[in-house]
Amino acid sequence: MKLGIEDNSALVLASTSGLGKASAKALAKEGVNVTINGRNEKKLEEAVDELNHVGKGNVKGTVGDISKKEDVRRLVERTVKDQNGLDHLVTCAGGPPSKVFIDTDDQDWYESFDLLVMSVVRSVRESVKFLKEGEGTIVNITSMSVKEAVPNLVLSNSVRMSVIGLMKTLSKELGPEIRANSVLPGPHKTGRIKELIEEELKRGNIGAYEEGLEGWTEDIPMNRLGKPMELGELVAFLSSPRSSFINGAAIPIDGGGSNSNL
Known part of the structure; x- marks a missing residue:
């Protein structure tokens, strides 16, 4: 599907791996000029090289720590300069401990x-x-933990709720010029899941890696982890005119794993 965002520009935070990288890839495939970001320069260069071969989009990279105020300012300024503007912002961050x-x-x-x-x-x-200069969009990649608390993730369960409130408020305050939505991923096949399973192994809560993996998938009706590009393509859709009446939404992408009715 042509999403109508070719030659637009985007900044995707925390995007040298995982769901952020998949989002940047999906946008680049649609012809969006994307600036990606990470703290590790070598990893950033490798991701830029890879993503510049997936579509017409021109992908550039900027090193920065998104938890630092000055780095965030520099990331936006650099994107606007390199990509001749900014049409789409995708916020993403690695999970806390x-x-x-x-x-x-x-x-x-x-x-x-x-x-x-x-x-x-x-x-x-x-x-x-x-x-505001165009039909701007903000897509926040957060977690299904905002709907249903995940064991041993008290920091994520608690702090991410603030961003949902922020995004809903932004959808009211910034419309109609800018739309703001969140996507709520359940378990996806990324390094984050590997990290969480290894933590459970260290605690002695599971006996083998395979047991931990089964624990993440057994309650998902699709009987598998999500594929990062499945989420990336949702982010690209929400950044496009095809989703022009979707605003202030928090959209699960978890294979039906959540027990929440809403």
Whole structure:
């Protein structure tokens, strides 16, 4: 499907791997000029090289830590300069540490808030004036944990809720010039799932990696993990005129795994 976003420009945060990278790839395949971001320069260069071979979109990369205010400002400025504007912002961040409440300290909470909430606040603040120049979109990649708490992920379960409230508010305050939506991924085949399973192994909660993987998939009616590009293509759709009446939504993409009715 042609989404009608060819030659648009986009910034995708935390996008050298996983769901952020898949989103950048889906946009580039549609001919969007994309700036991707990561903290590791070598990994960033490899991702840029790969993504420049998937479609007509011109992909550039900028090193930066999205939990840092000055880095976020620089990312937006660089995108506007390199891509001659900014039409679409995709916010994404790696998950905070896997912990139960009693094992957290104040620093865990501060760092999680900076990573998950302030990265969105700052990137939107810096982007709004550019997004308003066209039919701008903001898509936030968060987690199904905002609907149904995940064991051992108290930081993610708690802090991500703030972003859902922010995105809904932005949809009211920035419309009709800018649309703001969230996607709520369940378990996908990314490094994050591998990391969480390995944490469970360390705790002795499971006896083998395969047992942990089965635990993530057994309650999913599709009987598998999500594929990153399935989410990436949803992000591209929400960034396009094809979704022009979708605003303020929080859309699950979890294979039916959540028990929530809404």
